[in-house]
Amino acid sequence: MDRGGCQMSGGGGAVDGGGAEQHGMITMEDLESFSEDQLSDSGNGSLQEGETMEEDEEPDRLLHYWQDVARGHQVEVSQEMAEPIQQLTSNNQGRSNRERVPFTLLTRKEKCGELLYEKRHYEKGHWACITMREDTYEQSICYGFMRIMRYICQQNSLGDYLGMSLPIVTVVHTDENHSVISHDVTVAYYLPTEHQAQPPQPLDSDIIIEIWPASVVYTRPFTGPTNEVTIINQINAMAELLDSPGVCVNDSFIVAGYTNPAHSNRQNEIWFLERR
Incomplete structure (x- = not known):
């Protein structure tokens, strides 16, 4: 591979x-x-x-x-x-040109001034996705990111740089008890607005352009590294905070990354998807 x-x-x-x-x-x-x-x-x-x-x-x-x-x-x-x-x-010499994946904020839950989670609505959109299965979760993310990067920069039907969007997300799957993460990991990049109507096609046949349907997401921020241990901990912490966790999908979650892993205070979010 x-x-x-x-x-x-x-x-x-x-x-x-x-x-x-x-x-x-x-x-x-x-x-x-x-x-x-x-x-x-x-x-x-x-x-x-x-x-x-x-x-x-x-x-x-x-x-x-x-x-x-x-x-x-x-x-x-x-x-x-x-x-x-x-x-x-x-x-990308400046940070102002990084497009954010658009959403509408529905509600926020706070306690003593601390944000517990947000409920957001994301519109339907095109995402470039690649699913990897390596020996470790971290390896799957690394290999996926590198190939998505090549699609963004040159390996697409336009032969041109497509532009950055944030967050870059990974879709992870767990068992019902939220104790084990599958090594099948999907890395996904939201196509910037100018490419949503006609997404450039990847030259890498393993990268698929998918239309993700409109979704309601419960999201909680966290900082630090994203590895199997921290993700499991964040999933379980979020499940305890939700008033009605049964409204969300129980075995599929999204980790959204806004800053690079080398940053000492890396900004991430864990996303729970509301059942349709």
């Missing part, structure tokens, strides 16, 4: 020599945080006084920098990712 150019050796939780927590995976948004200042400070490909950077050297410089960062996440990035990395980096 083509694993999108990344390999991973474990589920995270280690700490590297610089004190950064390794969460065992890396997402597309890591690329967007690589500013020119960071690249210059990295010591990889930075220019010395009097040197110039040829245009055709830039993709390799970005690739080498990302490879160094990825190793801290136990991820290996292949040479074929150079062009997608270059495209995503150059198109």
Whole structure:
């Protein structure tokens, strides 16, 4: 199986020599945080006084920098990712152009000023999805993200960069007791508004364009890494907070990621889907 150019050796939780927590995976948004200042400070490909950077050297410089960062996440990035990395980096220098998946807020439940959960309505829309099954949950996410990234950046019928949207979501399945997560994980990317009417087709035959129906979602924010343990904990915590958990699907959940796993205060949400 083509694993999108990344390999991973474990589920995270280690700490590297610089004190950064390794969460065992890396997402597309890591690329967007690589500013020119960071690249210059990295010591990889930075220019010395009097040197110039040829245009055709830039993709390799970005690739080498990302490879160094990825190793801290136990991820290996292949040479074929150079062009997608270059495209995503150059198109996402600012954060203002990241489109949010649109929704309507229905209700909020709070206790003592703390948000417990929100109830939202998401409209029908096109999503690019890939389902992976690897040895670990984290590996499935890594391989899926890398292939979705290539679709966004170049491997689509337009041959062009499609634009970022947030959150990137993963659909996970559990047993009835919410104690075990299946390693069959679907990674999904919401097509930006300009591509909703006519979604560009993936060149990767394993990526499917799906129309997700309008849905009511109960969502709760959480911070930190997303691995099998934390997801199970979040699912069980959310189930206890809902007034009527029986209105929601009991064995399929969504993890929504808004910031990259390297961030010390990563922003995520757990989504419960209301039964139709």
